[in-house]
Amino acid sequence: MQLHIKDTFNKELPADPIVENTRRQVKNACYSFVTPKHTKKPELLHVSPEMLMELGLTKKDAESNTFLNVFTGNSVLPNTKPYAMCYGGHQFGNWAGQLGDGRAINLAEVEHNNKLWAIQLKGAGETPYSRTADGLAVLRSSIREYLCSEAMHHLGVPTTRALSLALSGDQVLRDMLYNGNAALEKGAIVCRVAPSFLRFGNYQILAAQEDTTTLKTLVDYTIKHHFSHLGAPSKNTYLQFFESVLNSTLKMIIHWQRVGFVHGVMNTDNLSILGLTIDYGPYGWLEGYDNDWTPNTTDSQFKRYRFGAQLDIGHWNLFQLANALYPLIEEADGLESILNSYPKKAKAQYIAMMRTKLGLYTEDDKDEELIINLEKNLQLTETDMTIFFRNLSHFSTKHSQDGLKVIKDAFYILSDVNDTVKTKWNTWFNNYAIRLNKETISAKERQLKMNQTNPKYVLRNYMAQLAIDDANKGDYKLIDELFNLLKKPYDEQPENQKWFVKRPDWARNKVGCSMLSCSS
Known part of the structure; x- marks a missing residue:
C-alpha cells in the first residue's frame, strides 16, 4: 500500500511539548501528538471506492492487512506522527473553553492528483482532549457518519468524506440518551477524509488564550494551504479570508436547506473553516416539513439548532469567528461590514435556491x-x-x-x-x-x-436505523445497499422505489429515528 505522505499541519504548526497522553489544558500549540489505541479484533465492514481512488489506493490495497491495521489504528504509517487538534468552541451559545479532538486522531496528510487530503480516525482512542470520555465510537454512530458523509457528497452538499467503516472488536459502554441506562455496544472506527479538519474553534481557543502569536501562525498557515489565491498575509488578506469563510459557510447551509438536512449541533467547534459539513452526530432529515424540528434531544427544549434557524446560527457562529480574528486586524469596521452583508446574501441565495426547487x-x-x-x-x-x-x-x-x-x-x-x-x-x-x-x-x-435539484433519495433516519439494527445482528448487507442507493440520489432507480416512501409509523417516536443525542 503506497500513499504519498505530505504532512504540513504537524510540521509547520507548533506542537504541544508534552507527549504523555493525559487530559490537560494545552497552551501555545495547535495539536498534541497521540498514538491510536490498539483494537482487539478489527474487521473491515465497508470501503468507499471513490475515496480509495482519491487517495491513490486500489481495491487490492483495501483487501490487505496493512490497510486494515492502519485504518483501525493498529499500525502507524511509516514516517508519520499522528496527532489530535486543539480547539475550543461555543456549545449551545455558551463558551465551553478547550474542547479538541476528543475521539479523533489525525493520521497523516496524503497528496494525490494535486489534492491534499487529511486522514483522520474517529473512535480510535483517548487523546489529551477526551476530558472524561474514552475516545471511542460505537457501531451505530459510525454507520450514520459513514453513510451520511458519502451521501451528502453525492447530493452536491459540501462535506467531509469517509474512506472506511470498521469494527474494532471491542465493547464500548454508552448511555445513548443520557438517561442513566448505559449499555455495552459494538465499538467501531470510521476513517474520514477532508482537505482539512480545521474548525472555527481552532482559532477561537487561541484568541481566548490571548495567544496572538500562535493565532497568527495558524491563520497564515490556513491561508497558505487553503486560501493561497488571497496572497500574502496582511490585514486586508485576513478580511478577505473571513469573507471567504462567510461565503462558503452560507453556501453550505443553503445546500442543507435545499435537501432538508438538519445538522443538530451547530456549535462553533462543529463548523468547518472550509465550509464543509463536519461532525455527523445527532443530524436528521426532515420527514414532515417543519421549520421548528431538531433531531437533537439535548436541544429539544430551546430548539436552537432547528431546521429554520440554521441560516441564523451560521451568522451567529461567524460573529464568533470574527471576534477570534479581531486580534490580528485590530479594526472592527471591516469585519462588521462583512458580517452585515450576511443577511442580505442569505435571503437572496435562499430565494434563488427555492426558485430552482420550484423550477x-x-x-x-x-x-x-x-x-x-x-x-x-x-x-x-x-x-x-x-x-x-x-x-x-x-x-x-x-x-x-x-x-x-x-x-x-x-x-x-x-x-x-x-x-x-x-x-x-x-x-x-x-x-x-x-x-x-x-x-x-x-x-x-x-x-x-x-429532478437534479430535488433528490428522490436521502438518508432518512429510519433507513440508517434499519442498517444499524441489521449490523448489530452481524448483517452488513443493508449498509452496502444504502451506500450504493445514495450514490445516485437524483436518479429514478425504479428498482429501489421501496425507499421513496414516507417515514413508517414505527419510526415516528423510535430512538435513532426521531430521538438522537450527541452520542448518536
Whole structure:
C-alpha cells in the first residue's frame, strides 16, 4: 500500500511539548501528538471506492492487512506522527473553553492528483482532549457518519468524506440518551477524509488564550494551504479570508436547506473553516416539513439548532469567528461590514435556491411571496418534504386544479387535508401555474432540471436505523445497499422505489429515528 505522505499541519504548526497522553489544558500549540489505541479484533465492514481512488489506493490495497491495521489504528504509517487538534468552541451559545479532538486522531496528510487530503480516525482512542470520555465510537454512530458523509457528497452538499467503516472488536459502554441506562455496544472506527479538519474553534481557543502569536501562525498557515489565491498575509488578506469563510459557510447551509438536512449541533467547534459539513452526530432529515424540528434531544427544549434557524446560527457562529480574528486586524469596521452583508446574501441565495426547487429560472417580484405561502402550506398538515418537491416536477400548468393529486403521496394523514387546507393549496397551485407560464423552457426540460435539484433519495433516519439494527445482528448487507442507493440520489432507480416512501409509523417516536443525542 503506497500513499504519498505530505504532512504540513504537524510540521509547520507548533506542537504541544508534552507527549504523555493525559487530559490537560494545552497552551501555545495547535495539536498534541497521540498514538491510536490498539483494537482487539478489527474487521473491515465497508470501503468507499471513490475515496480509495482519491487517495491513490486500489481495491487490492483495501483487501490487505496493512490497510486494515492502519485504518483501525493498529499500525502507524511509516514516517508519520499522528496527532489530535486543539480547539475550543461555543456549545449551545455558551463558551465551553478547550474542547479538541476528543475521539479523533489525525493520521497523516496524503497528496494525490494535486489534492491534499487529511486522514483522520474517529473512535480510535483517548487523546489529551477526551476530558472524561474514552475516545471511542460505537457501531451505530459510525454507520450514520459513514453513510451520511458519502451521501451528502453525492447530493452536491459540501462535506467531509469517509474512506472506511470498521469494527474494532471491542465493547464500548454508552448511555445513548443520557438517561442513566448505559449499555455495552459494538465499538467501531470510521476513517474520514477532508482537505482539512480545521474548525472555527481552532482559532477561537487561541484568541481566548490571548495567544496572538500562535493565532497568527495558524491563520497564515490556513491561508497558505487553503486560501493561497488571497496572497500574502496582511490585514486586508485576513478580511478577505473571513469573507471567504462567510461565503462558503452560507453556501453550505443553503445546500442543507435545499435537501432538508438538519445538522443538530451547530456549535462553533462543529463548523468547518472550509465550509464543509463536519461532525455527523445527532443530524436528521426532515420527514414532515417543519421549520421548528431538531433531531437533537439535548436541544429539544430551546430548539436552537432547528431546521429554520440554521441560516441564523451560521451568522451567529461567524460573529464568533470574527471576534477570534479581531486580534490580528485590530479594526472592527471591516469585519462588521462583512458580517452585515450576511443577511442580505442569505435571503437572496435562499430565494434563488427555492426558485430552482420550484423550477423557476428567471426572477419575478412575486417569487418571495410564492415561496412564503408555499412554506406556510407545507406546515398546514404533516407533509413529507422530499416526496413533495420530487413529485412537484410532475405538475402541469394545463391542469393546475390537479395540483393536490400530484402531491397527495407527500401527506402523512390524508384526513387532515380538510376543505380549508385544500382551498389554500388550490390557491397556491393556481398562482404557481401562472408563474410557471412566464418561464420559457418546456415542461419536460423543467422536470429534468427540477429532478437534479430535488433528490428522490436521502438518508432518512429510519433507513440508517434499519442498517444499524441489521449490523448489530452481524448483517452488513443493508449498509452496502444504502451506500450504493445514495450514490445516485437524483436518479429514478425504479428498482429501489421501496425507499421513496414516507417515514413508517414505527419510526415516528423510535430512538435513532426521531430521538438522537450527541452520542448518536
